[in-house]
Amino acid sequence: EAGVAQSPRYKIIEKRQSVAFWCNPISGHATLYWYQQILGQGPKLLIQFQNNGVVDDSQLPKDRFSAERLKGVDSTLKIQPAKLEDSAVYLCASSPQGGGTGELFFGEGSRLTVL
């Protein structure tokens, strides 16, 4: 079974530029999460999708961040314009709907450096 795929793994941009991250969850997983993890801190939820609907985006800085999950499968997280404090690892995770323990399956993350 293929895991959660994320790209790019690394991205370096100047402040005020834009960047987009892509995530393809495990096949059949209904729930998809985007987390921001700043160095030395725990993951912070940015947005949670259930199929293609948003469950929680209360901590998403909507003036610069946007995310979509078209057709309830893969998802894109965009930052425009980027700020220095956006430097972090962006983790995508997915979880099946019902059954099992409901743990999150994480991708390898996309490391963003804003200069």
Place this chain on the structure above:
Amino acid sequence: AQKITQTQPGMFVQEKEAVTLDCTYDTSDPSYGLFWYKQPSSGEMIFLIYQGSYDQQNATEGRYSLNFQKARKSANLVISASQLGDSAMYFCAMREANTGNQFYFGTGTSLTVIP
């Protein structure tokens, strides 16, 4: 209020000894799950162990066990016979079933195993 509290920023343990990583949680949802994840320096998040709120017995997975004290709202991770490869960040997390399966993470504990 913090949903997940990890009060130990850093811990040291001698190789082959046991270590306990603390975690307390806050929820009014009667149905929830508690998780521990390991994050090595490479960055991937590795699921270790799960405890459901209705589980009567403490969860165990190999050298990992979860000391679940429901009345105290604590879910400490015990690692027995520590190995050098256990050196990593450890995150406690909680999923609340009745709030859209939102996942909350603590700030993490950095564990260093000393040879």
